Amino acid sequence: MQTSRELTLVLAEDGVLLREGLASLLSRHGFTVLATASDAEGLLTAAERHRPDVLITDVRMPPGFSDEGLRAALQVRARRPGAPVLALSQYVQRTYVGELLDSDDGTGVGYLLKDRIGRLTEFFEAIRQVADGGTILDPEVVRQLLRHRRDPLRNLTLREREVLALMAEGKSNTAIGQALTIGQAAVNKHIGNIMSKLNLHPDEGHRRVLAVLTYLREG
Known part of the structure; x- marks a missing residue:
């Protein structure tokens, strides 16, 4: 050829x-x-x-x-x-x-x-x-x-979805930990996993807001 x-x-x-x-x-x-x-x-x-x-x-x-x-x-x-x-x-x-x-x-x-x-x-x-x-x-x-576009939340674990739902309610990390009876390190890890799975990178501003908007839109 x-x-x-x-x-x-x-x-x-x-x-x-x-x-x-x-x-x-x-x-x-x-x-x-x-x-x-x-x-x-x-x-x-x-x-x-x-x-x-x-x-x-x-x-x-x-x-x-x-x-x-x-x-x-x-x-x-x-x-x-x-x-x-x-x-x-x-x-x-x-x-x-x-x-x-x-x-x-x-x-x-x-x-x-x-x-x-x-x-x-x-x-x-x-x-x-x-x-x-x-x-x-x-x-x-x-x-x-x-x-991924059809369901950006599909890769989240049940616990990560629970954390994201509480984020959508406007709860702080401390309040999320209290609600789920987990430590701050665990909350931070779950939030980090959520950001990673939603392809929200550190250089993107307002990542927490974008994550919540994705949850509300898809939920």
Whole structure:
């Protein structure tokens, strides 16, 4: 298979076998791999030097193996707005998807699970669509996003729902602890879990209010 035009790529993946195998596969199917990188710093350097048509990167990379690849990709888009990025991940991480879609105007981005790479026709087409400014999401990502949107409270435990209900009544942490006969440490832990499961992060203002609004809306 050949692409309609030869797209240039930078590939960032810490696993040497996957990185070299994928680079070879792409090269044999009409893409030009300008450079590969094994960590976030190498990704930034290669992207700045080569300015590829598409940057393909693993989400988790050295040194911390958390979200370094995604962070580096977002830096590339901040420096060069609209730079096409295709992120690869072993698992669905809704937060990562949201950050990628929120960058610039959410175009020229893609998020695929690594299992999708084996479906070559779909994978190559995803690269081309991202290069053309499209937005590509793995079907499993879409399924989980829709499920989460339908019922954002579904992952809360019974105790967490009880805590959130008392929060909705305007009770303080102390009052919640007294009502449920649990200590302050337990209350704080439950509230932290609620915020995490509702994807309300520390940099979002009024998290408590947003959590309560979600409860009232869904309840």
